[in-house]
Amino acid sequence: MRGTRAAALALLLIAAEPAAACTFCDGGFRGRQTLRLHHAGAKAVLAGQLRNPRVDANAPGGGTTEFHVTVVLKDDPARGGRAVLTLPKYLPVIGDTPPDYLIYCDVVNGTLDPTFGLSAPAAVVEYARAAAAATDADPAKQLGFFFRRLDHAQPVVAADAFLEFAKAADADILKAAPAFDRAKLRTLIAAPATPTERLGVFAFLLGSCGAADDAAFLAALLTANPPAERTSAAFGGLLAGYILLKPQDGWAFAATVLADERRGYGDRLSAVNTVRFFQATRPAESKPNVLRCCAALLPCGDLADQAVEDLRRWGYWELTADVLAQFPKPTHAAPIVRRAIVRYALTCPNDDARRFVAALRQSDPRLVADVEEMLRRFDRVPVPKN
Numbered sequence: 001m002r003g004t005r006a007a008a009l010a011l012l013l014i015a016a017e018p019a020a021a022c023t024f025c026d027g028g029f030r031g032r033q034t035l036r037l038h039h040a041g042a043k044a045v046l047a048g049q050l051r052n053p054r055v056d057a058n059a060p061g062g063g064t065t066e067f068h069v070t071v072v073l074k075d076d077p078a079r080g081g082r083a084v085l086t087l088p089k090y091l092p093v094i095g096d097t098p099p100d101y102l103i104y105c106d107v108v109n110g111t112l113d114p115t116f117g118l119s120a121p122a123a124v125v126e127y128a129r130a131a132a133a134a135t136d137a138d139p140a141k142q143l144g145f146f147f148r149r150l151d152h153a154q155p156v157v158a159a160d161a162f163l164e165f166a167k168a169a170d171a172d173i174l175k176a177a178p179a180f181d182r183a184k185l186r187t188l189i190a191a192p193a194t195p196t197e198r199l200g201v202f203a204f205l206l207g208s209c210g211a212a213d214d215a216a217f218l219a220a221l222l223t224a225n226p227p228a229e230r231t232s233a234a235f236g237g238l239l240a241g242y243i244l245l246k247p248q249d250g251w252a253f254a255a256t257v258l259a260d261e262r263r264g265y266g267d268r269l270s271a272v273n274t275v276r277f278f279q280a281t282r283p284a285e286s287k288p289n290v291l292r293c294c295a296a297l298l299p300c301g302d303l304a305d306q307a308v309e310d311l312r313r314w315g316y317w318e319l320t321a322d323v324l325a326q327f328p329k330p331t332h333a334a335p336i337v338r339r340a341i342v343r344y345a346l347t348c349p350n351d352d353a354r355r356f357v358a359a360l361r362q363s364d365p366r367l368v369a370d371v372e373e374m375l376r377r378f379d380r381v382p383v384p385k386n
Contacts, residue, residue: 023204023236023273024200024203024204024236024277032163034160034163035128035131035132035160036131036135036164039073039128039132042105043076043078043106044074044076044105044112045072045074045102045104045105045128045132046067046071047071047073047101047103048067048068048071048101048103049070050065050101051065051067051068051093053066053092053093063090064087064090065086065089065090065091066084066085067085067087067101067103069082069083069084069085071125073128073129073132076105076112089114091117098119100119100120100121101117102119103116104117119156120156123153123157127149127152131160134146139168139169139176140172140179141176143164143173144176144179146164147165147179147180147181149161150184150202151184162198162201165201171281173204173205173208177208179209185203185205185210186206189202189206196230199230199231199233199237199238200233200234200236200237200238201237203240204237204240204241205241206218206245207241207242207243208241210241210244211245214241215242215246215249215250219242219253221238222235222238222239222253227267232267235267235270236277239271240274240278243274247289251293254293255296256296258271258272258296258303259296259299268303269306271293272307275290275310276310278290279310279314287316290314290316294311294319298319298322298323300331301329301331301332301334304326308326308337308340308341308344309343311323311344312381313381315381317349320348320353323345324341324352327342338367339371342360342367342371345360346371346372346375
């Protein structure tokens with residue numbers, strides 16, 4: 001349980017910051033560089049073949065490899081026009097191992113310094129060249145270029161095109177959505193070969209451009225019993241796509257999932273993240289349904305603190321009576337839940353919250369003092385005087 005609560009707290013902290021990349025991708029993708037970004041940061045980008053690798057017996061794991069340049073995508077005077085470079089690393093070329101390679105170089109003390117490289121047959125090299133040129137100021141046009149390559153036969157190309165979406169802002173994805181091919185997205189979502197970590201993004205994209213039959217397609221995945229492991233891993237993106245395409249049914253399903261304590265913890269946390277996405281991207285339009293989902297979660301002691309803290313951060317005080325009613329329940333006795341409710345009450349400007357705090361100062365002054373101290377030290381939400 002400690003691990004799952006830590007995961008919940010991490011999700012809460014992440015959600016408190018503005019989303020700089022697609023909400024429905026694995027966070028690990030956001031720190032990775034696309035080939036386009038590698039190109040922009042490199043002084044030289046060269047394609048060629050690896051030959052004559054040599055192991056340095058005096059340096060475990062060390063050695064050299066010749067790199068025979070065949071295509072120059074970006075050049076620097078430090079190369080001096082040389083067609084053969086010696087890479088300071090042993091890169092084995094054995095048997096059927098493809099020798100074609102692409103390297104990105106910096107320049108250190110007037111010498112090329114390879115910083116990144118990958119196996120690159122001709123199709124990858126051409127993609128890298130085209131991706132580097134895809135610098136349209138309009139994010140919609142730029143993402144359109146990468147969308148067309150999400151199902152590329154070369155895995156390296158398809159993975160890099162996906163990475164562009166994983167790093168793109170939600171608003172830019174929604175702006176580009178009218179140009180997306182929904183049939184391609186359904187094929188990608190249904191294909192067993194599609195990596196699981198891409199499914200949530202593809203479902204979000206489908207929700208951004210799909211039609212009524214696509215809503216039924218996503219609903220079938222979400223409601224399968226038992227749920228597929230791949231579906232659970234992409235639950236947040238699938239749910240967002242469903243809500244975008246069929247809001248009334250999608251929001252009702254989200255509230256049902258959140259209220260069901262028998263359901264997998266991961267699915268419910270993903271649903272919380274999806275609710276946060278809609279509150280962040282369309283607060284006025286989504287507010288009634290966001291409140292509905294939070295109300296569904298409040299009676300659940302395992303995740304009530306998530307709803308309480310979200311309501312507090314957003315300044316949504318409509319559910320104050322429901323929030324405060326959870327405090328004396330045995331199911332909500334965990335310190336993380338009780339502190340969340342006190343934090344909410346200290347921040348809320350309603351009379352009910354003031355009376356709650358006044359009573360608690362008498363029955364448990366230490367708890368109130370501790371929460372007040374944490375708010376003073378770390379919180380950005382204005383706290384009224386209770």
